[in-house]
Amino acid sequence: MPGNAVYYFANPRIIATPGALAALMRRFGLDKPLWVQFQLYWANLFSWPPNFGVSYLYYPSSVFSVIMEYLPWTIFLVGVSTVLTAIVGILIGVWTGSRPGSKLDTASVSISMILWTMPFFWLGIILLWVFAITLQWFPVSGATSAGITASNPLEVKDVGDMLWHAFLPMVTLVTAAYAGYSLIMRNTMVNELSQDYILLARAKGLRENAILFGHAARNAMLPMITLIGLNLGYVVSGALLVEIVFSYPGVGLLTYRAVLAHDYPLLQGLFFIISLTVIIANYLADITYAFLDPRIKY
Amino acid sequence: MENVTEQAEEKRRFSLRRASAISGILHSRRAQMGFGIIIVFAVLAVGAPIIAPYSPYMFPAPGRPYSSPSTKFLLGTDNLGEDILSEIIYGGRVSITVGLIVAFLSTGLGTLIGILAGYYMKTIDEVLMRATDMVLILPALPLMIILAAYLGPSVRTVILVLTVTSWPSVARVVRSQTLSLRERPFVDSARVAGASDSRIIAKILFPNLASIIAANAVLMVTTAVVGEAALDFIGLGDITVVSWGTMLYWAQSYALFNGAWWWVVAPGVCIVLVGLAFVLISVSIENIFNPRLRSA
Amino acid sequence: MIANGSTRDPNGDQVLAVRNLTVSYKTESGYAKAVDDVSFTVNKGEILGLAGESACGKSTTALSIMRLLASNAVVKGQILFENKDVLRMSEDELRNFRWKGVSLIPQGSMNSLDPVIQVGKQIVEAIRAHESVSRTEAWKVTEKLLSSVSIHPTRAKDYPHEFSGGMKQRAVTAMALALNPKLVIADEPTTALDVVVQKQLLLVLRELQKSSRISFIFVSHDLSVIGEIADRVAVMYAGKIVEIGRKETVLKNPSHPYTQALVNSVPKVFGNRQLLESIPGSPPTGIWPTGCRFHPRCKFAFDLCRQKEPELQHAATGSLAACHLVSKTDKEEMILK
Numbered sequence: 026m027p028g029n030a031v032y033y034f035a036n037p038r039i040i041a042t043p044g045a046l047a048a049l050m051r052r053f054g055l056d057k058p059l060w061v062q063f064q065l066y067w068a069n070l071f072s073w074p075p076n077f078g079v080s081y082l083y084y085p086s087s088v089f090s091v092i093m094e095y096l097p098w099t100i101f102l103v104g105v106s107t108v109l110t111a112i113v114g115i116l117i118g119v120w121t122g123s124r125p126g127s128k129l130d131t132a133s134v135s136i137s138m139i140l141w142t143m144p145f146f147w148l149g150i151i152l153l154w155v156f157a158i159t160l161q162w163f164p165v166s167g168a169t170s171a172g173i174t175a176s177n178p179l180e181v182k183d184v185g186d187m188l189w190h191a192f193l194p195m196v197t198l199v200t201a202a203y204a205g206y207s208l209i210m211r212n213t214m215v216n217e218l219s220q221d222y223i224l225l226a227r228a229k230g231l232r233e234n235a236i237l238f239g240h241a242a243r244n245a246m247l248p249m250i251t252l253i254g255l256n257l258g259y260v261v262s263g264a265l266l267v268e269i270v271f272s273y274p275g276v277g278l279l280t281y282r283a284v285l286a287h288d289y290p291l292l293q294g295l296f297f298i299i300s301l302t303v304i305i306a307n308y309l310a311d312i313t314y315a316f317l318d319p320r321i322k323y
Numbered sequence: 324m325e326n327v328t329e330q331a332e333e334k335r336r337f338s339l340r341r342a343s344a345i346s347g348i349l350h351s352r353r354a355q356m357g358f359g360i361i362i363v364f365a366v367l368a369v370g371a372p373i374i375a376p377y378s379p380y381m382f383p384a385p386g387r388p389y390s391s392p393s394t395k396f397l398l399g400t401d402n403l404g405e406d407i408l409s410e411i412i413y414g415g416r417v418s419i420t421v422g423l424i425v426a427f428l429s430t431g432l433g434t435l436i437g438i439l440a441g442y443y444m445k446t447i448d449e450v451l452m453r454a455t456d457m458v459l460i461l462p463a464l465p466l467m468i469i470l471a472a473y474l475g476p477s478v479r480t481v482i483l484v485l486t487v488t489s490w491p492s493v494a495r496v497v498r499s500q501t502l503s504l505r506e507r508p509f510v511d512s513a514r515v516a517g518a519s520d521s522r523i524i525a526k527i528l529f530p531n532l533a534s535i536i537a538a539n540a541v542l543m544v545t546t547a548v549v550g551e552a553a554l555d556f557i558g559l560g561d562i563t564v565v566s567w568g569t570m571l572y573w574a575q576s577y578a579l580f581n582g583a584w585w586w587v588v589a590p591g592v593c594i595v596l597v598g599l600a601f602v603l604i605s606v607s608i609e610n611i612f613n614p615r616l617r618s619a
Numbered sequence: 620m621i622a623n624g625s626t627r628d629p630n631g632d633q634v635l636a637v638r639n640l641t642v643s644y645k646t647e648s649g650y651a652k653a654v655d656d657v658s659f660t661v662n663k664g665e666i667l668g669l670a671g672e673s674a675c676g677k678s679t680t681a682l683s684i685m686r687l688l689a690s691n692a693v694v695k696g697q698i699l700f701e702n703k704d705v706l707r708m709s710e711d712e713l714r715n716f717r718w719k720g721v722s723l724i725p726q727g728s729m730n731s732l733d734p735v736i737q738v739g740k741q742i743v744e745a746i747r748a749h750e751s752v753s754r755t756e757a758w759k760v761t762e763k764l765l766s767s768v769s770i771h772p773t774r775a776k777d778y779p780h781e782f783s784g785g786m787k788q789r790a791v792t793a794m795a796l797a798l799n800p801k802l803v804i805a806d807e808p809t810t811a812l813d814v815v816v817q818k819q820l821l822l823v824l825r826e827l828q829k830s831s832r833i834s835f836i837f838v839s840h841d842l843s844v845i846g847e848i849a850d851r852v853a854v855m856y857a858g859k860i861v862e863i864g865r866k867e868t869v870l871k872n873p874s875h876p877y878t879q880a881l882v883n884s885v886p887k888v889f890g891n892r893q894l895l896e897s898i899p900g901s902p903p904t905g906i907w908p909t910g911c912r913f914h915p916r917c918k919f920a921f922d923l924c925r926q927k928e929p930e931l932q933h934a935a936t937g938s939l940a941a942c943h944l945v946s947k948t949d950k951e952e953m954i955l956k
Contacts, residue, residue, distance in 0.1 A: 138606075142598030144549050146556055147571065147591035154579050154587065221730035225791075228687055228725070229745040230717035239744075240733050247735070262464030266553060270575065280465070281557060284472055296469040303462045319735055319778045 080283075080291045088294035092276065096298065099275030102191060103257075103264045106198040110260070111253055114203040118210020119242050125215050134211075137204035145263040149197040149270035156193060163193050166272030194264075194271045202260055209252060213245040220244075247318050254310025258303050351610070357603035360596055368416045375409040379565045389583045399585045401570075402577040410565050411589055417566035418548055419597060421478065425485040425547035430540040432486070433493025438524055438532070440494070441501025452498070459491040464553065471559040481560045485550045493539055500535055504528055534608060541605040545598040552594055567594055634801050634834045635661040635684070635721075640696035642679050642688065650693070653679045655858040657696075661802060664832035666824070668849030668866065670842055670881070672902050676858040678726065681804045681838045685717055700802075719749050722795040726806040726838075728788045732779040739765075739775025742794045749798055764793040768823055785816035792823060802834045809844050821848050842885050846870050854878045857903055857912040860931065864938025874934035875942045876917045911943070919944060 083091045121130040157163045167190055217223065218241050226236045268277030276295055283291040367374060376397075377385050384404030385396075392399045398407035440451040458466075467484045474480040504510065505528075513523050548567075554560050555568025562569050567590035578586040642654040654676040661667050669677045682688055684698055686705060698705040700720055708716060725731045732741060742764060743757040752760075762772035768789040779787060788808065795803050805824070809817040825848065827833050839845050845852060845866075852870065853863040854877065862875040873879040883896040900916040908915050914924040923943050931939040932946055 138602055139595065139599060142545055142549065142602055143595050144552050144556075144591065146553065147587075147594065150571070150575065150579070150587050151591070154584055158579055221725060221727050222733045224687060225723065225725050225731045226733070228685055228717055228723040229748060229794075230714040230719070231744070231748050232714070235744075235748075240736075243735055244733070258460075258462035261462050262553075265464055266556065269557065280468060284468060284558060287472070289472070292469055292472050296465050299465045300461050304460060307460070317735075320780050 088290050095276045095279045106195050110199045110202045114206025117207040122211040122214025140204045145201045146266035146270050149267045194267045197267050217241045217245045250314045254307045257306050351607040353603040354607035357600040360600035367412050371412050375412040377406040377409045379410040379413050389581045398589050414566045421551045422544045422548035426543040428486045429489035433490035434497050437494040437497025441498040455491045455494050463488045477561045481554050538605045538608040541601050545601045632663040636699040638697040643693045645691040661834050665850045666835040668845035668852040669838045670845050671855035675855045677838050677855050719798045721802045722800040724795045724805040724808045728791040768793045804836045806838045862940040868936045868938050872936045874940035877913050
């Protein structure tokens with residue numbers, strides 16, 4: 026770590042007495058030898074609630090409590106966005122997969138390519154500028170309007186207001202992320218539609234929609250679930266950036282502030298918790314896949 | 324002997340395939356668009372001192388802050404009055420260079436690890452893949468942020484951090500290709516003929532992997548350019564250096580409430596164009612070598 | 620002329636009449652004809668065998684009856700079922716006709732069942748697409764259907780991968796009969812099965828023919844299987860029917876050289892040992908020879924065969940055959956045993 030961490034917190038020129046400086050160092054455990062600090066760190070991690078130390082920026086709150094205030098909002102944002110992205114991606118994928126090579130398909134693929142290269146946050150800034158600042162249709166920041174205090178989405182009484190605030194960030198996330206799903210869904214659909222069981226389904230006199238969704242899409246969706254799990258890290262990264270743009274009170278915004286303030290305990294805690302969450306979500310996706318594919322025994 | 328003629332035949336077929344492939348790429352409309360865009364930006368980047376109307380670091384600044392696009396300042400000015408067009412041209416140098424370096428380093432590292440793991444298998448494979456998986460499973464941006472926060476803000480940090488988070492996916496892809504190539508008869512016959520491992524890797528495996536590596540490397544440039552922009556945007560790059568990402572960093576705070584939308588739009592459009600260019604080239608490389616994926 | 624080839628003429632009993640059917644596929648390099656002016660009928664309660672080598676057009680012919688060809692297929696002619704031309708049916712009429720009027724036992728039943736849906740549900744789906752019955756009723760019918768092909772009704776809840784190959788074939792057969800169709804098209808149903816399972820399937824089909832008077836079009840390249848199951852046989856070569864008639868006549872007394880060669884190439888289990896005959900060359904793909912399409916490989920070819928394409932004509936045996944030899948006066952000499 027560059028320099029003695031305490032200096033970021035307490036400007037040594039202001040705190041005149043060496044005693045005060047030493048006291049601060051004791052408080053943060055920085056006076057102990059390095060390897061003892063290392064041991065303590067791991068011991069703290071595995072206690073409950075996990076002790077990541079105290080945040081510099083939000084002193085004296087512990088890192089864990091600070092993160093827990095912001096994490097629910099991110100989970101709300103990412104959770105709903107992931108579901109929406111999957112739905113949009115699958116629908117567009119089914120639709121273009123059933124008519125490959127058509128004008129709509131080519132247009133959709135081209136748009137998808139452009140959206141895929143577009144930085145999440147740039148799209149967010151553009152949307153913010155057009156819809157929130159210029160047209161003033163949506164709020165510029167926050168998860169709830171001023172005056173409403175809620176520490177997590179479950180406590181919010183005015184759901185409409187909450188959704189209004191979440192709308193632009195979610196639209197940004199969905200627009201930037203759906204392209205990956207829709208392209209893969211499209212390719213899988215083309216593959217499935219050439220399979221033998223589709224011929225028989227058609228021979229049975231089923232309606233085209235029943236064949237598309239009841240049979241082809243059902244098979245094509247299985248790899249999608251794994252994809253959703255794999256992409257979760259990507260979506261979370263995007264969400265972090267989007268939160269910064271929209272000043273949405275999630276862990277992304279928190280990370281931004283922590284970086285600016287050089288709040289290392291907070292950063293470490295954030296990294297740990299975010300990574301853990303993604304890993305757990307990945308694991309859940311794997312389980313869901315095993316559950317849905319009748320060919321797999323778990 | 325059978326194996327010798329088989330090898331010679333493979334070689335001949337391979338070089339024929341390669342020649343037709345390269346001409347195929349050059350003639351594909353997508354690739355032509357991609358190359359076109361890259362050439363434009365390359366010219367701008369290399370010829371920056373001549374082409375750019377001003378220097379982006381001029382002091383005192385040439386124009387009034389937040390002035391809209393005009394004949395004097397084609398893309399307007401930023402909060403200090405510097406010409407945005409010049410910032411774009413000079414910024415392109417940094418962004419594109421970072422993208423290319425990261426793509427080169429991460430592809431190189433990933434390919435090396437992938438080939439070693441796939442060729443030697445067993446313990447080496449286990450060890451290398453564990454390491455790869457450990458990095459792969461962590462979400463990219465948080466990992467980059469924490470590394471960059473400790474390394475301090477600079478262009479070198481950005482390059483390093485992007486490389487570290489990008490090589491695992493390349494390694495995985497290269498490894499699986501190597502594993503399947505390994506089983507082919509011409510590898511066995513080379514080994515029986517007494518070729519050393521390094522010779523096999525260099526002369527046989529590598530050329531066959533070339534198309535996958537190329538397609539991935541090109542795609543990596545896009546990811547790197549976007550990644551660089553993201554890191555700069557958060558403030559982890561060197562904010563005193565002008566790049567498309569740092570432009571967005573400053574624009575985020577100052578542009579919107581002062582109505583300077585051109586400051587936001589310009590760098591983003593450039594990132595999208597450059598990213599798209601490399602994606603198009605990568606797609607056309609893939610299409611040439613795997614015609615089944617072609618759509619209409 | 621409708622090719623019938625049988626001595627009696629029960630026109631009132633006709634289930635299907637195919638007239639001048641031509642199927643071409645549109646490809647990047649032009650049109651490729653797969654079926655060329657094919658006509659035949661199927662009567663009530665009879666099994667018509669459609670025989671020939673691979674790529675002779677028999678599967679295409681069979682699938683075109685239900686309009687199940689790929690989207691780049693161009694179909695001309697008439698397919699008459701219950702006085703309606705299938706090729707000119709509307710979407711709704713077509714959906715109604717499929718499975719209720721004519722159903723299909725497809726080639727490769729290994730992959731013909733949706734792998735992520737229970738077998739029973741797929742049969743129920745077929746039933747409920749056409750009849751307004753409750754799910755429970757449809758399920759009961761399904762269980763009965765499965766029993767009729769010797770599959771225990773409790774297996775209806777299983778997934779396709781839990782069935783053996785033979786079971787899948789029987790399940791698909793049961794499904795084809797769910798709505799009591801008038802005609803069932805069986806497209807190479809025995810190809811992927813071992814002989815024991817083959818026999819079981821053929822017995823099942825025979826049973827159905829007798830009890831419910833269902834007609835079948837049995838497509839196969841295996842002449843011995845066709846010999847066992849069919850009543851009438853049509854032999855196809857290069858997109859055309861070259862011989863059609865009663866099974867005994869066609870297979871024991873073939874009038875067309877191709878049929879004769881096919882019959883001779885099947886090894887006999889009993890009787891004296893014989894040298895196996897094979898037909899030199901291979902079937903034409905894409906570009907067809909001038910005149911009679913079989914003439915390059917035919918033992919008996921003469922000048923006319925190269926110049927003019929023979930039409931289906933009545934042979935002495937009662938079958939119809941497309942061969943110039945049939946109209947030759949000294950044909951007894953030409954037609955060898």
